[in-house]
Amino acid sequence: MITSTTGPQPADFADVRATNLAVVLRFVREHAPCSRADIAASTGLNKATVSSLVADLIDRRLVRETGLTENRVGRPATMLVLDGSPYAAIGVEINVDYVSAVATGLAGERLLTWRRSFAGGASVSQDVAALAAVIRRVVNRMAKDERQILGLAVAVPGLVDVQGVVRLAPNLGWRDADVSGDLAKALRDPGFAVQVDNDANLAALAEHRFGSHAGAADLVYLTGEIGVGAGVILDGRLRRGALGYSGELGHVQLDPDGPACRCGRRGCLESVAGIAAVLRREPSPAEIQVEIEEVVRSARAGEAATLKILDSVGRGLGRGVAVIANLLNPEVVILGGYYVPLAPWLLPAVRDEVAGRVIAPGGCEVVASTLGHDAAALGGAAWVLDSVDSGRLPGGMSRFS
Amino acid sequence: MITSTTGPQPADFADVRATNLAVVLRFVREHAPCSRADIAASTGLNKATVSSLVADLIDRRLVRETGLTENRVGRPATMLVLDGSPYAAIGVEINVDYVSAVATGLAGERLLTWRRSFAGGASVSQDVAALAAVIRRVVNRMAKDERQILGLAVAVPGLVDVQGVVRLAPNLGWRDADVSGDLAKALRDPGFAVQVDNDANLAALAEHRFGSHAGAADLVYLTGEIGVGAGVILDGRLRRGALGYSGELGHVQLDPDGPACRCGRRGCLESVAGIAAVLRREPSPAEIQVEIEEVVRSARAGEAATLKILDSVGRGLGRGVAVIANLLNPEVVILGGYYVPLAPWLLPAVRDEVAGRVIAPGGCEVVASTLGHDAAALGGAAWVLDSVDSGRLPGGMSRFS
Numbered sequence: 001m002i003t004s005t006t007g008p009q010p011a012d013f014a015d016v017r018a019t020n021l022a023v024v025l026r027f028v029r030e031h032a033p034c035s036r037a038d039i040a041a042s043t044g045l046n047k048a049t050v051s052s053l054v055a056d057l058i059d060r061r062l063v064r065e066t067g068l069t070e071n072r073v074g075r076p077a078t079m080l081v082l083d084g085s086p087y088a089a090i091g092v093e094i095n096v097d098y099v100s101a102v103a104t105g106l107a108g109e110r111l112l113t114w115r116r117s118f119a120g121g122a123s124v125s126q127d128v129a130a131l132a133a134v135i136r137r138v139v140n141r142m143a144k145d146e147r148q149i150l151g152l153a154v155a156v157p158g159l160v161d162v163q164g165v166v167r168l169a170p171n172l173g174w175r176d177a178d179v180s181g182d183l184a185k186a187l188r189d190p191g192f193a194v195q196v197d198n199d200a201n202l203a204a205l206a207e208h209r210f211g212s213h214a215g216a217a218d219l220v221y222l223t224g225e226i227g228v229g230a231g232v233i234l235d236g237r238l239r240r241g242a243l244g245y246s247g248e249l250g251h252v253q254l255d256p257d258g259p260a261c262r263c264g265r266r267g268c269l270e271s272v273a274g275i276a277a278v279l280r281r282e283p284s285p286a287e288i289q290v291e292i293e294e295v296v297r298s299a300r301a302g303e304a305a306t307l308k309i310l311d312s313v314g315r316g317l318g319r320g321v322a323v324i325a326n327l328l329n330p331e332v333v334i335l336g337g338y339y340v341p342l343a344p345w346l347l348p349a350v351r352d353e354v355a356g357r358v359i360a361p362g363g364c365e366v367v368a369s370t371l372g373h374d375a376a377a378l379g380g381a382a383w384v385l386d387s388v389d390s391g392r393l394p395g396g397m398s399r400f401s
Numbered sequence: 402m403i404t405s406t407t408g409p410q411p412a413d414f415a416d417v418r419a420t421n422l423a424v425v426l427r428f429v430r431e432h433a434p435c436s437r438a439d440i441a442a443s444t445g446l447n448k449a450t451v452s453s454l455v456a457d458l459i460d461r462r463l464v465r466e467t468g469l470t471e472n473r474v475g476r477p478a479t480m481l482v483l484d485g486s487p488y489a490a491i492g493v494e495i496n497v498d499y500v501s502a503v504a505t506g507l508a509g510e511r512l513l514t515w516r517r518s519f520a521g522g523a524s525v526s527q528d529v530a531a532l533a534a535v536i537r538r539v540v541n542r543m544a545k546d547e548r549q550i551l552g553l554a555v556a557v558p559g560l561v562d563v564q565g566v567v568r569l570a571p572n573l574g575w576r577d578a579d580v581s582g583d584l585a586k587a588l589r590d591p592g593f594a595v596q597v598d599n600d601a602n603l604a605a606l607a608e609h610r611f612g613s614h615a616g617a618a619d620l621v622y623l624t625g626e627i628g629v630g631a632g633v634i635l636d637g638r639l640r641r642g643a644l645g646y647s648g649e650l651g652h653v654q655l656d657p658d659g660p661a662c663r664c665g666r667r668g669c670l671e672s673v674a675g676i677a678a679v680l681r682r683e684p685s686p687a688e689i690q691v692e693i694e695e696v697v698r699s700a701r702a703g704e705a706a707t708l709k710i711l712d713s714v715g716r717g718l719g720r721g722v723a724v725i726a727n728l729l730n731p732e733v734v735i736l737g738g739y740y741v742p743l744a745p746w747l748l749p750a751v752r753d754e755v756a757g758r759v760i761a762p763g764g765c766e767v768v769a770s771t772l773g774h775d776a777a778a779l780g781g782a783a784w785v786l787d788s789v790d791s792g793r794l795p796g797g798m799s800r801f802s
Contacts (some may be wrong), residue, residue: 015445016424020417045417080465130579159762167762218643230728234640241635241730242619245761253720253758256656319654326649327631329642343527357654361560361568 015391020045022391028063028080029389035077054080061086062106062394082107082396087394090138090149091380093155093199094131095225096120096171100377106150108210108385112141113374124177132186139190149192150394151387153380154179155199157227162244166195170225171285183245193392195383199223200247201238202379203371204231209382212370218330222249222321222368224339226285228270231379234328252273254319272316274339278309280305289342292338299345308339310345312352317346318353318366325354325364336369343368405715407662416792421446423792425454429464429481430508430790436612455481460793462487463507483508489548490794491539492781494556494600495532496626497521497572497686501778502539509611509786515777525578531588540591540712550593551795552788554781555580556600558628562689563645565597570688572627594793596784598625601648602639603780604630604772608735609639610783613771619731622770623650623722624777625740627686629671632780651675655720673717676739679710695740700746711746718747719767725767726755728786733766737776 020043027039040050057063064083069076082104093100097120103112114265116134120127131154139149156179164180180196187194204221207276213219221231230247232239240246250270251263258267262282276282298306321333339346350366359365369375388394405758421444428440441451458464464485470477485507492773494501498521504513517535526602532555540550557580559570565581581597588595605622614620622632633640641647651671652664663683677683680692682748699707722734740747751767759765770776 016421017445023417027639036555044418044748047798118634125668125714159760161762186751216643232729234635235638237636239729241761242732243761243763244764245730246728248730248760251758251760252724253655260636321723322729323653326653327647327725328633329644329649331643357652359649359652360642360644362644362646363563367512 018391018393020049021053021056022389022394024050025057025062025393026389028057029082032081033066033068035079037077039080057077058083062388062393063077074197074271086148087150088142088144088145089150089381089384089388090135090142090152091155091202091377091383092131092135092152093202093374093377093380094118094120094127094139094172095157095199099131099134100374101134102377102381103138103142103375103383104378104381105147106385106388108382111145112138113151114138115374121172124174124179124182127172127174128179128182128186132183135183135187139187148394149190150191151193151195151384151392153195153197153202153383154183155194155202155376155380157199157229158224159224159245159248160198160201161194162240167198167245193384193387195380197380197383198229198231198244198247198307199225199376199379200229201240202231202377203336203375204233204367204379204382205382205386206306206371206379207369208229208233208236208384210371210378211334212253213332213334213368215223216331218328220324220328220330220333221375222317222324222333222335222339224275224335224337224342226275226283228320232328234330249320249324251321252320256317269316269320273313273320277313277316278324278338278342280309288338292341296341299342307345310342311349313342313355314346314349318350321350321364321366322354323359325358325360328365329360332365332367334367334369336371336375337373340363340368340372419792419794422454422457422794423790425451426458426463426794427631427790429458430483433479433482434467434469436480439480440481444494450516452668458794459484461793462664463789480500486675487547487549488551490541490551490782490785490789491536491543491553492603492778492784493532493536493539494598494603494775494781495519495521495528495573495779496558500532500535501597501775502535503775503782504539504543505779505782505786506548507786507789509783512548513539513547515539515553516775521611525575525580525583528573528575529580529583529587533584533722536553536584536588540588549563549795550591552594552596552793553591554596554598554603554784555584556603556777556781557597558600558624558630559599559628560649561599561602561645561767563641565595569648578652581603594785594788596781598633598781598784599630599645599648600626600777600780601630602631602641603778603784604737604770604776605634605735606783606787607772607776607780608632609634609637610772610786611772612735612776613768614733614735615731619729621729621731622776623718623725623734623740625676625736625743626740627676627684627689628723629675631725633729635731650725653724655706655717666673670717670721676713678717679739679743681710683701689739693742697742700743708746711743714743715747716748716754719751720758722751722767723755723758724767726759726761730761731765733768735768735770737770737772738774741769741773 040047068079099118101114119344159167166177230249251268255267259271261268261271416489441448469480502515560568567578590711601624629651631650652669656668660672662669
């Protein structure tokens with residue numbers, strides 16, 4: 001069955017058993033090797049319930065028993081670890097000039113990393129067909145390794161609503177495109193969930209699971225692509241807002257008398273601190289990579305004009321980060337995309353502005369991402385693993401439900 | 402035992418039974434009258450577990466059986482409703498010129514509303530002693546009605562960390578004050594939790610439980626006092642940030658060439674759209690009420706200078722609301738405090754700016770609070786009820802834990 005959902009949600013009244021299964025699974029993920037008694041002691045679930053939940057997870061091949069036993073007084077306890085050997089989570093990112101794909105196992109181990117150049121933006125249906133072709137190859141590769149797909153999430157640079165409809169992806173020319181539905185059709189009942197989300201949102205999930213500040217309850221990821229957008233994680237979860245459009249920081253106005261922005265206003269964050277501000281002109285997507293490398297060379301060589309531009313961009317970016325820090329008080333703001341190679345020159349100015357503007361005692365840490373350019377694709381896989389951890393378990397019906 | 406905590410948290414590994422008790426309690430709150438079978442059907446908990454949980458909640462006098470039975474085929478089911486008759490939740494707000502107190506029952510029904518004028522800010526210890534005196538009177542009144550206190554939360558206009566320490570409350574002159582600890586000492590082991598939080602945070606909780614948009618998963622409350630601060634609710638919960646300092650919107654800079662702000666910068670939201678901008682001078686706390694009434698009279702009379710000021714303040718406020726809306730995509734931003742009487746003149750300009758600046762399809766609703774000036778105190782009671790709903794149940798040890 002193909003479903004498109006709004007992502008991991010805290011269980012409320014529905015299916016407390018699924019929540020409890022997920023609690024046990026997360027406990028094993030974080031504390032393996034551990035015994036059934038450890039789980040009961042830490043979760044407050046009684047031992048019979050834990051045994052039944054563990055049996056279910058073993059049935060689903062999410063958890064397995066090891067030969068290990070716990071070294072303690074009394075009867076030796078069989079130890080449990082994460083299994084998941086028959087599963088894979090897939091993340092895909094589409095942008096105007098490339099498609100990336102990442103597959104990981106249940107424990108997050110990388111199984112596959114692909115990046116294909118791609119001439120996107122001709123039409124939604126052509127783009128979806130190209131995406132589906134890449135996905136089919138990934139799925140086939142996983143099938144050869146006898147891995148079942150836990151789910152798939154696609155990162156799109158644009159406004160994606162909570163139903164997964166892409167409302168607007170300007171660089172791809174998409175508008176009101178039901179990409180998850182179209183992809184599911186193109187994949188012909190693939191037997192796993194197909195989710196579409198904003199690239200900044202998924203990159204934030206990747207940071208939360210795999211990045212330098214993995215596990216930070218409150219972090220914000222800032223994309224540094226042609227557009228600037230934020231992925232907001234608070235209290236350990238992505239916060240999409242009411243309709244899914246959180247993180248639209250690019251056109252927050254920092255200075256009514258600032259430089260003209262392509263949105264028609266002046267002094268938006270993108271106009272002050274986007275890639276166009278670095279390059280001093282509207283870049284063509286195909287050339288950004290090369291042009292950024294040129295800026296890095298020039299900065300390394302200590303060219304004054306370049307250093308001045310990067311200081312100015314860093315100060316603008318710092319003002320944007322200060323808005324995030326004052327409103328949300330995250331532990332860290334992580335700069336991604338093209339901000340990463342520029343970070344040695346941007347970060348001092350960013351941090352200086354943040355230190356001067358943030359009200360919160362303790363301020364706000366700002367770092368460059370360590371995940372590289374496939375953060376959003378990796379985030380797709382992270383989304384899938386998050387939904388498993390939240391109780392959307394593979395392996396069919398629970399024996400008890 | 403006196404405890405000071407960081408507020409309602411989603412249960413993770415700890416005490417799944419308490420979580421399940423809370424799930425049943427929330428179900429009864431939202432669906433009463435309902436039967437045990439209804440609860441089992443909707444929560445996925447089995448019937449024996451539900452019966453045990455309901456027995457526990459009846460023991461604690463949080464739920465009771467009614468004489469009603471459900472009209473359906475088969476054995477008639479006894480219906481359950483919220484009890485809570487022996488309980489009260491207390492919220493208190495302290496500001497530089499008044500103390501407010503509110504008490505509610507478990508279902509949120511108002512039991513008591515007090516407002517006392519108060520010359521605060523002499524010293525933390527004097528202020529705490531005055532607060533404790535008010536609280537003791539509220540507690541005694543509840544004791545006369547044979548109600549046990551479920552908990553107490555105090556709203557403070559300032560930076561409060563996640564441990565409940567007031568880092569800075571400029572108008573009260575407090576700095577690094579452990580007000581919850583001091584209060585607990587002054588109250589001499591009161592037998593309930595004493596929590597301190599930021600006024601905007603608690604007012605947001607009041608809106609979420611009792612306001613015109615009660616139940617909205619994503620809402621932001623903006624205080625309109627001498628300072629401007631935000632309380633941020635996303636996915637149904639208050640988001641305090643890493644250290645508790647979220648919502649510090651007052652000194653987000655909207656215009657580097659704007660009017661001077663008391664923080665030393667120019668063009669901060671407070672300088673553009675705070676009460677000082679309405680009154681065109683730094684107000685003395687004791688006179689704000691009278692002066693705002695004068696502005697309202699003048700606006701009603703259609704005086705051009707006043708209308709121009711309110712339009713300008715509304716536009717600045719709209720720019721601040723647009724920052725919130727773009728970054729967080731809430732369903733609604735609610736204006737509180739002195740913005741409420743001024744709303745007829747502010748809202749058209751606010752909404753116009755928001756409509757032009759918000760990227761999200763669907764925009765963002767902006768309304769004036771309907772809760773009046775004790776929103777923050779009421780929010781203290783809401784915080785207590787939220788923590789009961791999250792599993793911090795009164796009535797001693799569970800029979801099963």
